[in-house]
Amino acid sequence: MAPIGRGTGMKHDVIIIGGSYSGMAAALQLLRARRSVLIIDGGKRRNRSASHSHGFLGQDGVDPAELARVAREQLHAYPTLTWLDGEVEQATGAMDDFQVACGSTPHSARRLLLAIGVSDRLPGIPGLAERWGRSIFHCPYCHGYELDQGRIGVIATGSISIHQAQLLPEWGNTTFFLNGTFELDETAAEELTRRGVTVETTRIERIDGDADVVLADGRRMSFAGLFTAPQNEPSTPIAAQLGCELAETPMGLQISTGETRGTTVPGVFACGDAAKVPHSVSLAVGDGAWAGAQIHRSLVWPGA
CATH class of the missing domain: 3.50.50.60 (FAD/NAD(P)-binding domain)
Known part of the structure; x- marks a missing residue:
């Protein structure tokens, strides 16, 4: 140049x-x-x-x-x-x-x-980018309280997401979607269980509605909001x-x-x-x- x-x-x-x-x-x-x-x-x-x-x-x-x-x-x-x-x-x-x-x-x-x-390099899940900043967030301190202790989903982007999933039960019942990004080791799995986090291993097919996660096996899970760590x-x-x-x-x-x-x-x-x-x-x-x-x-x- x-x-x-x-x-x-x-x-x-x-x-x-x-x-x-x-x-x-x-x-x-x-x-x-x-x-x-x-x-x-x-x-x-x-x-x-x-x-x-x-x-x-x-x-x-x-x-x-x-x-x-x-x-x-x-x-x-x-x-x-x-x-x-x-x-x-x-x-x-x-x-x-x-x-x-x-x-x-x-x-x-x-x-x-x-x-x-x-x-932000977001997970390539259909429906996620359109909801970024509206019903899908990265910071619980910025957006967690307004979810009114409703169900929360965390979409993994890597092992850093374990910490996000461990933190979020303060704001609502939390499900952690591994989405094929990595496998939990025993220590991480025990800590998530201690925090009351449910781990879901089935891959995500798409996100619908406001914050509905549709899994590859056809199940639909509705949440007050979703979090991910881009x-x-x-x-x-x-x-x-x-x-x-x-x-x-x-x-x-x-x-x-x-x-x-x-x-x-x-x-x-x-x-x-x-x-x-x-x-x-x-x-x-x-x-x-x-x-x-x-x-x-x-x-x-x-x-x-």
């Missing part, structure tokens, strides 16, 4: 790639320090299918789209913000001289923050393109960061779902706020 040409506009203190919850939380800290910030956002929030967000103190039950709208409106009150709707195609450069291309226009900054979120990866290749190290985790690939949220590339930071687990709106906001403060410190004390 050819190098990005230099733009004629101003050099920002920070370009934030991704304008969802963690990116906006980081921006708020930087804007309040009167730093110039450019947010470039593609408008694809991970929770865009969900109608309510839970577990976020002071905003419990609010539509996540409304959370994002209000946050963006508040950021625009700060004069050093520039917001650009679009997809970042390329990022190059080094500390104090990064270039980012969005469409035909290059932008430059002293620091980059990757708040790019993740893509594999994740950063939603764009920008981190790898910049040379940032990626780490394999039980949940998939994430951007490697240190305590200050700095990546392995000096001057490039990362926060939110793409850089840590577990995932929720409240955790993303907290991580973004921390990242924004640390980026400001790096601008004040570059060698620290």
Whole structure:
């Protein structure tokens, strides 16, 4: 890929790639320090299918789209913000001289923050993707309470799903669908039994209705909601393109960061779902706020 040409506009203190919850939380800290910030956002929030967000103190039950709208409106009150709707195609450069291309226009900054979120690789079960975020979830703290202690199904994606199945009986009678992904060892089976989890070994054919699991043998099992643990990866290749190290985790690939949220590339930071687990709106906001403060410190004390 050819190098990005230099733009004629101003050099920002920070370009934030991704304008969802963690990116906006980081921006708020930087804007309040009167730093110039450019947010470039593609408008694809991970929770865009969900109608309510839970577990976020002071905003419990609010539509996540409304959370994002209000946050963006508040950021625009700060004069050093520039917001650009679009997809970042390329990022190059080094500390104090990064270039980012969005469409035909290059932008430059002293620091980059990757708040790019993740893509979910869901189980390939017919009917699952259409219900993701509506009746099929990944976070019990975000969605478990609203199931009103109804029957819950957990669809395995790998051995990490054992922990999800062990956790969910707090929210309702739980059935764990192995769906041919792996075989339980004796220790895991005993722990699931201790937690009152029913293990189902028959493969899933499809998901119907709101949260009805249809098995290969024709049985239909109805649930108040279903959970699964998708594999994740950063939603764009920008981190790898910049040379940032990626780490394999039980949940998939994430951007490697240190305590200050700095990546392995000096001057490039990362926060939110793409850089840590577990995932929720409240955790993303907290991580973004921390990242924004640390980026400001790096601008004040570059060698620290």
